[in-house]
Amino acid sequence: MTPHSTEAIAGPKLEPASRTTFPFSALIGQPMLQRALLLAAIDPGIGGVLISGPRGTAKSTAARALAALLPPTPASSAAPFVTLPLSATVEQLVGTLDVEDVLRDGRLRLAPGLVTRAHHGVLYVDEVNLLPDALVDALLDVAASGVNTVERDGISQQHAARFVLVGTMNPEEGELRPQLLDRFGLSVALANPSEAGQRMAIVRARLRFDEDPLGVAEAHAGEQARLAAAVVAARAGLVRLAWSDAVLQRAAECALAAGVDGMRADLVMLRAARALAAFEDRTEVTTDDVDAVAELALAHRREEGRSSPAPEPNADTRQAARTSAGSSAPSANSSPMGDWGALPPIPEATARVQPEGGWPAKKA
Numbered sequence: 001m002t003p004h005s006t007e008a009i010a011g012p013k014l015e016p017a018s019r020t021t022f023p024f025s026a027l028i029g030q031p032m033l034q035r036a037l038l039l040a041a042i043d044p045g046i047g048g049v050l051i052s053g054p055r056g057t058a059k060s061t062a063a064r065a066l067a068a069l070l071p072p073t074p075a076s077s078a079a080p081f082v083t084l085p086l087s088a089t090v091e092q093l094v095g096t097l098d099v100e101d102v103l104r105d106g107r108l109r110l111a112p113g114l115v116t117r118a119h120h121g122v123l124y125v126d127e128v129n130l131l132p133d134a135l136v137d138a139l140l141d142v143a144a145s146g147v148n149t150v151e152r153d154g155i156s157q158q159h160a161a162r163f164v165l166v167g168t169m170n171p172e173e174g175e176l177r178p179q180l181l182d183r184f185g186l187s188v189a190l191a192n193p194s195e196a197g198q199r200m201a202i203v204r205a206r207l208r209f210d211e212d213p214l215g216v217a218e219a220h221a222g223e224q225a226r227l228a229a230a231v232v233a234a235r236a237g238l239v240r241l242a243w244s245d246a247v248l249q250r251a252a253e254c255a256l257a258a259g260v261d262g263m264r265a266d267l268v269m270l271r272a273a274r275a276l277a278a279f280e281d282r283t284e285v286t287t288d289d290v291d292a293v294a295e296l297a298l299a300h301r302r303e304e305g306r307s308s309p310a311p312e313p314n315a316d317t318r319q320a321a322r323t324s325a326g327s328s329a330p331s332a333n334s335s336p337m338g339d340w341g342a343l344p345p346i347p348e349a350t351a352r353v354q355p356e357g358g359w360p361a362k363k364a
Contacts, residue, residue, distance in 0.1 A: 020213035024065035025223035028202050029193055030058060035276075036186045036296050037066045038227070040164050042234040042275040046185035046268055047144045048165030050128070050176075050300060053190030058202075059168040063124045066164065069228045073120040080121030082114050082163075084139070086130055093135055094142065097152045110150060110157060115142050118163040128167035129176050136176070139165065140183040182261070185268045186293075187300035234278035241274050243285050250287040254294045259303030268297040 027034060036049045051059045070079035084093065095113030110116075115123065125131060125139070142148045148161035167184065169176070181187075193199045209216045217224075251269045258265070273289035 020217055021064050021068055022061050022209055022213075023217055023220040023224055024062070024069055025220045025227060026205060026209070026216060027058060027062055027065065028205055029198050030062065030190065032296065033058075033062055033188045033190065035293075036188050037062060037164075037166070038069075038231065038279060039272045039275040039293065039296075040166075040186060041066060041070060041231050042279055043238060043271050044162050044164050045144070045146060046271050046275070047140070048167065048184050048186070050181070050184040050187040051166065051168045051190065052171050052187070053168075054172070054192055055170060057190040057192065059190065060124070060126060063122065063166040063168065066166065067122040068224065069231050070121060070164070071228070071232050080118055082118040082121065082123050084114055084123060084125045084131070084135075086127060088114065088135065090134060090138060094138055094148055095150045097150055097155055097157060110159070113148075113150075115139070115148050115161040115163065116159065119161050121163055123163045123165050125165070125167040127169060127173065129169040129171075129174050133177065133180065136180050137183075140180065144183065144185075181300050182264060184300065186272065186296040188296065189299060230279055230281075233281070234275065237278040237281070238274060241277055241283075241285055243270055243274065246287055247273065247285050247290055250290045251294075254290065254298060258298040258301065260298065260301040265297055265301050269294055272297060 024034070024037075033051065036051075040046050040049045051062070053059060064081060067079050067081040072078055073080065091111075091113065093113050093115060095116055096111045098109040098111060123139075123143070128136065131139075142161050143163065143165040146160060146162040147158055149156060149158045151157075165184075175181075193202065205216075247270070251266045251273070254269065255263075255265045269290055270285075272293035274285050276289045276293055277285045
């Protein structure tokens with residue numbers, strides 16, 4: 001047999017892949033999405049961001065762009081960006097313990113999961129509404145607490161897992177259960193651009209990036225550096241900011257007006273308001289900060305039918321309003337000319353109908 005050369009066996013030399021991320025500062029027409037992602041990056045304890053919207057609205061592009069603004073980790077020059085596939089198992093997500101090593105030499109060895117790899121970075125879940133509920137529940141627990149617990153056969157180990165959770169979904173493919181939906185800190189609902197000028201600007205920016213990604217990255221390098229420095233400074237400034245009673249009251253009023261369950265909405269609003277104040281380099285959190293982030297924290301928690309921020313009147317007030325209005329108030333479905341053909345109801349006597357015979361005989 002003729003020996004093959006090493007080059008022939010190895011095949012053609014593969015060119016290393018390089019992928020330039022679309023700059024976060026180059027996103028067009030999504031200010032609320034950018035705000036939500038920046039707030040979650042400043043305080044990962046907010047609990048992540050859920051982005052819903054139709055296809056092609058820059059959901060995944062924005063999530064990938066966020067990682068470039070996070071500070072580098074001790075082990076890498078860039079913050080990690082980890083994607084959770086829909087086919088993952090709980091062990092692949094949170095990790096597992098090697099029980100054989102424990103029994104052999106008494107030493108715990110952790111096989112790290114995706115949450116460990118995403119530490120100090122971004123954990124991205126595309127189509128999170130299609131992820132099994134067990135995975136979503138475990139993921140949200142770690143995202144909110146910043147601590148991952150791995151248990152197997154009575155052995156338990158904990159480690160830090162602080163990352164920015166970003167989940168995206170298309171509502172046409174199904175919704176998240178309300179219990180899991182409430183666990184996301186902030187949410188943004190995107191829509192297709194409705195103006196031709198904005199669509200042209202978005203398409204122009206995308207085409208420019210596809211033709212020269214490095215040139216676009218260099219053009220936005222200054223703004224990217226400013227945003228990255230602002231995130232680092234805001235993280236350091238969180239501990240210096242406190243909430244006044246007026247801020248606490250405003251958050252409570254917004255939560256009550258939205259008819260939310262529990263206290264998670266209040267806590268998320270307060271943490272997001274503090275992150276916004278820190279990002280804007282201010283020395284105190286104000287009620288305006290609460291108003292600026294309230295919709296991000298309440299949109300996916302609001303009780304159905306509560307569309308306005310003002311609380312609805314209670315049942316007694318509504319009944320009093322109906323009583324004071326009397327019968328002179330026109331009905332919602334009355335015509336402008338009035339119901340001229342209506343007659344007052346006339347009572348009619350009724351008589352019992354006596355049956356005349358039994359069931360007819362069946363045909364042969």
